[in-house]
Amino acid sequence: MTNLLEVSGVSKSFGPVKVLKEISFDVRPGEVHALLGENGAGKSTLIKIVAGVIHADEGEVRLEGKPVRFSSPREAAAHGIATVYQELLLFPDLTVAENIYLGHAPKTKWGTLDWNAMRAGARALLDSLDSPDLDVDTAVGKLSVANRQRVEIAKALSQNAKLVIMDEPTAALADADARKLMEVVKRLRDRGVGIIYVSHRLPEIFALADRVTVLRDGTYVGTKPIGEVTEGDLVSMMVGRAIDHLFPKTDTAPGATVLEVKNLCYRNVVRDISFTLRAGEIVGIAGLVGSGRTETALTIFGITPATSGEILIDGKPVTISSPDDARRLKIAYVPEDRGLQGLIRPQTVRENVSLAILDRIAKAFVVDRSREGSLAKDSIQRFGIRTRGPEQRVKQLSGGNQQKVVLAKWVATEPRVLIMDEPTRGIDVGAKAEIHALMSRLAGQGLAVLMISSELPEVLGMSDRVLVMRGGRIVGQFERKDATPDAVGAAMTAAKVGASLESAPAGLTGVAAS
Amino acid sequence: MTAETMTRPVPIRRWKSVFEAYGQEIVILGVIVVLCIGVWLYNPRFLSGNNFLSIFHSNAYIAIAAIGMSLVIISGNIDVSVGSLIGVLGTIAGTMAVNGYPIILCWLVPILIGMVINAGVGVLVAYVRIPSIVVTLGMLSILKGGLISVTGGAWISGMPPEFMIAQFRLFGIPSSVYFMVVLTVLAALWMKYSVFGRTVYAIGGNPEAARVSGIRIQPSIVGVFTIHGLFAGIAAVLFATQLQVIQSTVPPNLELTVITASVVGGVSILGGTGTVIGSTLAAILFAAIGSSLVFLNVSAYWLRAVQGLMILATVLADMARRRRI
Numbered sequence: 001m002t003n004l005l006e007v008s009g010v011s012k013s014f015g016p017v018k019v020l021k022e023i024s025f026d027v028r029p030g031e032v033h034a035l036l037g038e039n040g041a042g043k044s045t046l047i048k049i050v051a052g053v054i055h056a057d058e059g060e061v062r063l064e065g066k067p068v069r070f071s072s073p074r075e076a077a078a079h080g081i082a083t084v085y086q087e088l089l090l091f092p093d094l095t096v097a098e099n100i101y102l103g104h105a106p107k108t109k110w111g112t113l114d115w116n117a118m119r120a121g122a123r124a125l126l127d128s129l130d131s132p133d134l135d136v137d138t139a140v141g142k143l144s145v146a147n148r149q150r151v152e153i154a155k156a157l158s159q160n161a162k163l164v165i166m167d168e169p170t171a172a173l174a175d176a177d178a179r180k181l182m183e184v185v186k187r188l189r190d191r192g193v194g195i196i197y198v199s200h201r202l203p204e205i206f207a208l209a210d211r212v213t214v215l216r217d218g219t220y221v222g223t224k225p226i227g228e229v230t231e232g233d234l235v236s237m238m239v240g241r242a243i244d245h246l247f248p249k250t251d252t253a254p255g256a257t258v259l260e261v262k263n264l265c266y267r268n269v270v271r272d273i274s275f276t277l278r279a280g281e282i283v284g285i286a287g288l289v290g291s292g293r294t295e296t297a298l299t300i301f302g303i304t305p306a307t308s309g310e311i312l313i314d315g316k317p318v319t320i321s322s323p324d325d326a327r328r329l330k331i332a333y334v335p336e337d338r339g340l341q342g343l344i345r346p347q348t349v350r351e352n353v354s355l356a357i358l359d360r361i362a363k364a365f366v367v368d369r370s371r372e373g374s375l376a377k378d379s380i381q382r383f384g385i386r387t388r389g390p391e392q393r394v395k396q397l398s399g400g401n402q403q404k405v406v407l408a409k410w411v412a413t414e415p416r417v418l419i420m421d422e423p424t425r426g427i428d429v430g431a432k433a434e435i436h437a438l439m440s441r442l443a444g445q446g447l448a449v450l451m452i453s454s455e456l457p458e459v460l461g462m463s464d465r466v467l468v469m470r471g472g473r474i475v476g477q478f479e480r481k482d483a484t485p486d487a488v489g490a491a492m493t494a495a496k497v498g499a500s501l502e503s504a505p506a507g508l509t510g511v512a513a514s
Numbered sequence: 515m516t517a518e519t520m521t522r523p524v525p526i527r528r529w530k531s532v533f534e535a536y537g538q539e540i541v542i543l544g545v546i547v548v549l550c551i552g553v554w555l556y557n558p559r560f561l562s563g564n565n566f567l568s569i570f571h572s573n574a575y576i577a578i579a580a581i582g583m584s585l586v587i588i589s590g591n592i593d594v595s596v597g598s599l600i601g602v603l604g605t606i607a608g609t610m611a612v613n614g615y616p617i618i619l620c621w622l623v624p625i626l627i628g629m630v631i632n633a634g635v636g637v638l639v640a641y642v643r644i645p646s647i648v649v650t651l652g653m654l655s656i657l658k659g660g661l662i663s664v665t666g667g668a669w670i671s672g673m674p675p676e677f678m679i680a681q682f683r684l685f686g687i688p689s690s691v692y693f694m695v696v697l698t699v700l701a702a703l704w705m706k707y708s709v710f711g712r713t714v715y716a717i718g719g720n721p722e723a724a725r726v727s728g729i730r731i732q733p734s735i736v737g738v739f740t741i742h743g744l745f746a747g748i749a750a751v752l753f754a755t756q757l758q759v760i761q762s763t764v765p766p767n768l769e770l771t772v773i774t775a776s777v778v779g780g781v782s783i784l785g786g787t788g789t790v791i792g793s794t795l796a797a798i799l800f801a802a803i804g805s806s807l808v809f810l811n812v813s814a815y816w817l818r819a820v821q822g823l824m825i826l827a828t829v830l831a832d833m834a835r836r837r838r839i
Contacts, residue, residue, distance in 0.1 A: 303726065327728035341726045344719035346786045355716055356727040369707065409727065514584045 002065060004029045004194040005050065005163055010059030012045055020043050022059065023220045025213045027163060027194040032185065034209035034226075035198045038238055038455055042218040043198050047165045050196070051083040052076030063163075074103070083165040090148055090155075092141025097122035099140050100155045125154040129184050146177035153184060157193075164188060165196045170204060182208055200288050202231050202493045214238055216475030235489040238456075254464065255279035257315070258448040259300075259331075259417045259487035266299040271472040273309070277417065282439065286456060286488050291331030292472035293452045294336050297419045300450075301333040302326045313417075327356060331408035334403075336421035336452070341434040342406040343394050350376035350390035352405050356413045379408035384434055400431025407438065418442060421452045436462060456485055456492075468492055517525065538780025538828075542795040546802055553806040560809045569801045571680070572756060574690035575600070575749040576768070577797035580775035581701045582745030584793040587776050588705075589738045590718040590785030592644035593632075596746050597768030598657035598663060603628050603750030605661060605762040608670040611677040620677055624754075625747030632743030635799070636736035658764050665762035673755070680756040690752045696823065697748070698794040705790060714738055718785030774821050775800060778828045 012020040020042045027033045037043050048054045050061060052070030060067055063079055070076040073083070090099050097119045098105075106117040122136040133152050140148060149169055154157040154162050166185070170178040185208060189195055199205055205212060206226060214221040214237040221237050230235075259277040264270060270292050277283055287293045298304045299312060302320040310317055313329055320326050326333070333342035344352055354361060354372045361371045376390035383404040387397055394405055403423065410418065423439065424432040439462060443449050453459045459466055466483045468476035468491040476491040553560045560566075579596055586593050603624035611621040624695060639646045682689040705711035713734050716724040725731050754760050779796035781788025804817045 301726075323726050323731075324728040324730055333726065335726060340720075341722050344716050344723055344786065346719045346782075347715065351712065352717070355712075355724070355729070358709045358712055358729075365708050365710065367707055367709055367712060 001063075003027065004031075004064060005196075006060075006062040006065075007046070007050065008060050008062070010046070010049060010056045010061065012049065012054070012057050018218060020049075020056075020080070020218045021220075023215065023218075024059075025220070025223055026510055027196055029162070029194050030189055030192045031190050031210045032195045032197050032208050034205040034212040035196055035215070036200075036205065036212055036234060036238060037215035039320055041191075041215040041238075043486065044167065046215070047083065047196060047198065048078075049165060050083055050163075051165055057220075072309075077159050080160060081161035081165070082159055082161035082163070083167070084152045084156060084169055085167050090140045090151060093139055095137050095139055096134060096143070096151050097125075097136040099151055100125065100158050102155070102232065103376070104159060121158065122154065125157050126150070127502075129154055129157070129187060131184075144177070146181065149177075149181055150184060153188070157188070158208075160226045161193060163194045163196070165198075167198045168200065169197075170199060171199060173282055178204070200493055202234060205234075206231070231487055231490070235486055235493070238489070254281040255446060258313065259450075260312040260315070261300065262310040262312070264296070264299060264311065265307050266295060266304050267307055269295045269472050270299050270306075273474060275467060275474065275477075277448045277450055279416070279446045279448050280443055281464045282443050282451055282462055282464045284459035285450065285452045286459045286492055287469035288492055289454065291469040293469050294421055295472070296469070297333060297421050297450070297452055300326070301331060301419060303333075327413060330414065330416040332356075332413055332415035332418045334406050334410055334418070334420045334423060336398070336425070338402050338406055342409075345395040346393060348391050348393055349380065349385065349387055349397075349405055352394050353379045353390075353408050353412060356409050362439070375412060379405075379412065383408045383411075383438060398427075400427035400430070400435070400502055403427055403431070403435060404438075417448045417450065419452075422454060423451060424453075424458065456489055459483075460485060460488065523528045536789070536791075539792045539795055542779065542799055543791065546795065546799050547701065549799070549802055549806060552709055553809055557809045558701055560806065565805065565809075567691070569805050570691045570694065570798065573801035573804075574680075574688075574694040575752040575756070576771055576775060576800070577694045578697055578745055578752065579749040580779070580793040580797050581697060581790045582742035582749075583772045584776045584779065584781045584788060584790045585701075585705070585714060585738050586646070586742050587640035587773075587781045587783065588718045588785060588788055589714045589735060590721060590775070591735070591738070592783075593635070593650045593739075593742060594769050594773070595635075595650040595653035595657060596742075596772050597770075598654050598661070598764045599628060599631065599743075599746050600750040600753055600768060601762070601764035602657050602661050603747055604760055605665060605670065607751050607754040608673055608760040608762070611673040612670060617674070617677050621751050623678065625744060628747030628750065629680075629740050629743035632739040632746065633736055636739030639739065640732040640735035656768070662763060667761065667763045669759050669761050671759040673758075673760075677757075678755040678831045680752040690756060693748065694794065695751060697745070698790055701745075701790045710734070710737065711760040715786060718787075720786070771797075771800065771821065775827050778821075778824050780828075783829065 003026040007026065008018055008024045010023045011018065016393050023042070023046055025033070034047070035043050037239065049056045050074045052075055053071070062068065063081070068079060070079070091102070094102070100122045101118050106114040106121065108114045119136050126132070126134050126136065129150055131147075134147055136149065140151060143151065153164070170181055170364070182204065185195060196207060196421065197205070204268060209226050210235065211223055211225050212229065213223040214234065216238060255278055257276045257278050261276075264273040273296055275283070285293045285296070294392070295304065299306050300320070302322045302325050305321045311320055312318065318329055320329065320331075323333070339345065344355065350372060353376050354367070358367060361368050361375070373390060379385065380387060380390065385397070385401050385404045394402055397405065424435050427435070436458075439449060439451070451459070451462060460483050461485065464477040464480050466488055467474050468478070468488055470492065476488070478488060530607060583593060583596060592720070606627065607620050607624040610623060614642070625819060631653075635646070635649050636642050638649045680688060680690040684692065705714065713724070713729055716727070716729060717734055718729055721731060753765070775797040776788070776793045777783055778799070779788065779792030781793060800817070800821060803820055804814060807814050807816055
């Protein structure tokens with residue numbers, strides 16, 4: 001059988017960061033090929049290259065044996081490649097039929113839209129997807145997420161897609177809907193369509209995929225027929241890496257409890273979170289994107305103030321209803337997205353570093369420039385920020401150095417609790433190690449650190465304790481010695497859907513509950 | 515990288531960083547000088563003391579209004595109603611003066627009213643979260659419509675001479691010029707060195723990061739609009755006192771001229787960068803262009819077209835610079 005899609009030696013860099021290194025894999029017709037990897041492993045970049053959204057720097061993509069290089073997603077679609085993205089790209093005010101045929105609607109001989117053909121076609125497509133309950137005249141905005149997902153798939157089929165790329169299609173779905181969607185995927189496969197299926201939910205992959213390819217840190221780890229691997233194999237392929245020498249966490253005896261959180265809730269994304277954090281301790285929160293990790297940090301820091309529950313500092317209950325409150329209580333937050341929440345990009349290193357303590361280094365409303373200047377110089381030295389000097393604008397720095405600026409800004413506030421959300425996302429290996437060393441040193445000086453990371457090795461390597469979150473709750477807690485990649489990885493990925501799948505291996509949920 | 519290589523003074527870099535920080539201001543200053551020399555070569559009377567002073571005198575109020583406007587734009591907002599506000603406040607000042615109120619009140623009351631009105635705008639923008647363009651578009655119509663309805667656009671004249679503050683002279687130079695220079699310098703220092711100024715730049719540069727850094731955005735935005743009202747009030751008093759008569763309507767296109775001065779002066783329309791020195795220089799440049807058109811015997815209507823071209827050129831240059839860095 002000839003391959004439907006062949007990707008060979010594809011590499012891609014964003015600025016100085018190489019996100020894909022010589023990736024090769026292939027998809028056969030009538031196959032579900034799962035693409036697996038941690039957040040940041042390069043899956044999204046790879047599927048964007050296949051879908052024509054971005055271009056590879058090197059390497060080749062062949063469709064049915066012919067080399068292709070799409071200049072736009074539209075061109076890829078014309079060649080039979082359709083993508084169902086995680087964030088659905090439908091138009092909520094248009095009907096189901098209109099969405100399905102958007103951009104390639106059937107025309108009458110007068111050149112006007114052929115509404116009858118369009119509605120009939122949409123009906124037939126949805127029926128073939130086992131969705132006779134979906135009305136083609138409903139506005140898409142009124143549909144549930146699961147049904148929108150089906151409209152997306154019908155849209156892909158309406159363009160006679162030979163290859164459908166699905167990026168975490170079940171991430172936002174409840175059990176029953178996820179199962180139905182998987183039935184739809186199987187129907188697609190049986191029609192001879194090749195499917196690239198990106199998901200974090202291992203049970204789903206075992207139920208659905210024919211082969212699985214694992215990526216790690218932008219490199220190709222391997223492709224295996226699903227029958228030849230176990231869950232454990234896949235988890236080790238995803239995270240397996242010499243953990244110890246990369247993460248220099250020094251052992252420190254934790255001090256008194258600084259921060260205590262009791263039954264913290266924010267709407268329905270943070271549910272009943274309770275934990276303690278002691279001086280000198282690094283507590284890692286592991287979990288997939290959407291598991292409520294970041295939302296927990298935002299709630300503690302007052303960006304999305306808690307809807308119920310208690311936060312205690314030194315045993316005393318406090319109210320945190322804004323980042324300003326949190327800052328006054330000596331809590332610091334190094335955000336997940338430096339560009340969005342961390343840096344004032346047009347401003348200089350000096351101006352960014354002093355931002356959170358402007359009122360403290362001012363005399364009678366005027367910023368003390370000499371104190372500010374020495375703060376900037378000290379920070380550059382202490383954090384090893386590679387810059388021309390304090391007056392360089394932060395947007396000219398590399399990602400790792402930008403991250404150091406954000407860290408320096410918050411350390412300048414002399415915090416007692418430091419929350420770091422994805423502290424090393426998108427920065428190169430060298431800078432990563434430096435950030436880790438800094439974290440370790442800060443903890444050694446008595447700072448209580450709460451670290452959120454999608455990279456399992458980072459969580460395991462840096463943390464004294466690991467909390468695992470899923471569905472807005474803490475579902476597992478591990479001491480450093482018990483926190484093995486397999487145990488934590490299993491607790492993270494054992495999706496709720498797993499229990500309801502016949503083919504899912506038993507025992508996963510049991511580990512998570514420990 | 516050692517500490518030595520980082521701290522050793524590198525003169526070329528210095529100049530580069532000065533140009534990086536004040537590029538737009540330097541360019542505008544250069545254009546003003548070249549323009550003045552060029553027109554002077556064509557017609558030497560252009561740089562005669564009287565003409566030169568009148569360029570500054572008759573446009574100082576625009577430069578002063580542009581200071582407040584720059585603050586608003588730096589904070590990531592916009593105000594399209596400033597021209598109407600100046601028209602209303604000028605009319606209030608003139609009417610009070612004609613009716614014999616104490617001179618000091620004739621100056622201060624319009625300024626206070628301007629601050630109160632714009633504080634209200636700030637509250638709607640910051641706390642009610644209506645985009646500033648919408649609030650000020652509404653304000654524009656309210657003020658403009660209200661003014662015409664009340665006054666019918668009548669001319670106000672017969673103000674007492676001691677009211678005409680813009681015409682007071684010291685060493686032969688009209689006070690409006692002093693106001694322009696002093697207010698620009700004060701505002702520039704305030705924006706560069708005060709906690710408030712730095713907060714405004716941070717909010718305009720990235721409101722989300724500013725908030726996460728513990729900055730209280732809402733009171734700052736109200737503060738920005740209130741200060742903008744202060745400058746608009748001062749501008750209105752100078753506008754009302756520079757000629758012997760005030761027409762109680764809104765000076766045509768004034769808001770656009772003020773916004774253009776800010777943007778051409780290097781204030782990014784996206785917020786977060788720019789200086790009030792730039793906006794004042796740009797206001798002077800417009801005045802110089804307007805005057806040179808007269809001396810070159812070109813229709814003064816071309817001034818608006820030239821301003822339009824400059825705003826496009828500036829925004830293009832700004833975008834090019836952003837892409838490069």
